[in-house]
Amino acid sequence: xxxxxxxxxxxxxxxxxxxxxxxxxxxxxxxxxxxxVLPGDLPAGAYVTLENTGDQAASLRGAHSPSYADAMLxxxxxxxxxxxxxxxxELAIPAHGKVELAPGGYHLMLMKAAxxxxxxxxxxxxxxxxxxxxxxxxxxxxxxNATSAND
Amino acid sequence: xxxxxxxxxxxxxxxxxxxxxxxxxxxxDDVQWQLNNITGHMPDLDFxxxxxxxxxVTAQDYxxxxxxxxxxxxxxxxVCPLTLAQLHVVMQRLGPLADGxxxxxxxxxxxxxxxxxxxAYVNAFDPRAVGLSGPAREIEALSxxxxxxxxxxxxxxxxxxxxxxxxAIYLFDGNGKARLLSTPSNSQDQMVHDLHLLLSLGxxx
Numbered sequence: 613x614x615x616x617x618x619x620x621x622x623x624x625x626x627x628x629x630x631x632x633x634x635x636x637x638x639x640x641x642x643x644x645x646x647x648x649v650l651p652g653d654l655p656a657g658a659y660v661t662l663e664n665t666g667d668q669a670a671s672l673r674g675a676h677s678p679s680y681a682d683a684m685l686x687x688x689x690x691x692x693x694x695x696x697x698x699x700x701x702e703l704a705i706p707a708h709g710k711v712e713l714a715p716g717g718y719h720l721m722l723m724k725a726a727x728x729x730x731x732x733x734x735x736x737x738x739x740x741x742x743x744x745x746x747x748x749x750x751x752x753x754x755x756x757n758a759t760s761a762n763d
Numbered sequence: 764x765x766x767x768x769x770x771x772x773x774x775x776x777x778x779x780x781x782x783x784x785x786x787x788x789x790x791x792d793d794v795q796w797q798l799n800n801i802t803g804h805m806p807d808l809d810f811x812x813x814x815x816x817x818x819x820v821t822a823q824d825y826x827x828x829x830x831x832x833x834x835x836x837x838x839x840x841x842v843c844p845l846t847l848a849q850l851h852v853v854m855q856r857l858g859p860l861a862d863g864x865x866x867x868x869x870x871x872x873x874x875x876x877x878x879x880x881x882x883a884y885v886n887a888f889d890p891r892a893v894g895l896s897g898p899a900r901e902i903e904a905l906s907x908x909x910x911x912x913x914x915x916x917x918x919x920x921x922x923x924x925x926x927x928x929x930x931a932i933y934l935f936d937g938n939g940k941a942r943l944l945s946t947p948s949n950s951q952d953q954m955v956h957d958l959h960l961l962l963s964l965g966x967x968x
Contacts, residue, residue, distance in 0.1 A: 648844055650837070650844060650884065650887065651880075651883035651887050654837050654840070654880075654884070655840040655923075657840040657841045682921070686840075688842045690842070690947045693911075693929060693930055694912075694928065695835075695927065695928055695930040696916075697842075715844075716841065716842060716947070719840070721841070722840075723923070756844055756847075756887035756888055757847065757848040757851045757852075758848060759852065
């Protein structure tokens with residue numbers, strides 16, 4: 613096969629391969645991202661809606677941020693009249709579906725702010741997914757008594 | 764003329780019935796509560812704790828106020844702030860009536876929740892919120908009194924820890940009587956509805 617034919621085929625093949633191997637992060641859209649800022653150095657909850665536009669399921673594994681020393685994926689529950697928190701290893705986002713990290717359920721717990729976070733600040737968090745891909749999103753810092761991204 | 768007299772009697776009868784109904788409402792026996800009615804099933808409010816100004820306080824200091832009692836801790840990043848934020852919205856919806864109520868946020872983590880930490884914390888939510896802390900045995904006694912419990916979970920690698928605690932909010936009338944229990948399945952509208960009633964009872968008794 614001459615190079616004249618082989619090159620376009622190679623390029624097409626590479627493009628197909630790239631399409632098939634698009635990362636989870638490339639198919640996930642983040643919206644309504646916010647952080648509930650508490651006084652002092654108390655841990656803060658971070659919330660976001662994640663929509664998966666891809667044909668394959670994606671999974672959120674965790675997050676990190678230059679603004680906080682640590683971030684953990686957690687779930688709150690109130691079964692049997694008792695409020696408790698548990699660690700979550702991964703949160704599945706179904707193909708063409710979405711999950712909400714919202715108060716009283718899934719959330720990211722952010723600990724030890726590098727510098728005091730002020731109300732109105734945009735804090736960059738890097739979300740990481742099951743295949744190792746990452747997605748940056750700006751989280752708006754909201755007051756302690758906020759109940760959603762824009763109340 | 765005869766017709767007029769009948770009307771007159773009817774009017775009197777209606778007035779009499781009306782005042783009977785009102786009298787019933789005044790006693791508060793037949794109030795249609797929307798939250799869980801615990802009147803007569805839980806003991807009166809009683810505690811000796813320290814408020815967020817570092818002052819020793821007892822339940823007596825809050826007599827005359829409708830009390831919303833909630834157990835939690837400041838290092839709780841999700842459920843406790845959500846509950847307090849929702850209570851703040853409830854207080855705002857009550858308008859000036861809210862001055863007759865106090866949110867008592869009792870720490871189940873007195874080791875980390877000093878009065879200073881509690882002061883900054885509760886005031887970030889609502890000016891009518893009071894942060895109560897104190898000796899662990901006093902907090903345990905108060906928690907047990909309302910058949911709730913809290914458990915310190917194992918330390919994480921960084922030495923921090925979570926505390927599991929009751930998710931309920933206990934409502935007391937101005938005389939310190941336990942009246943209502945709100946759980947996460949109750950709505951904000953139900954809380955506002957019942958607080959309106961409880962606050963109007965409190966001012967009459």
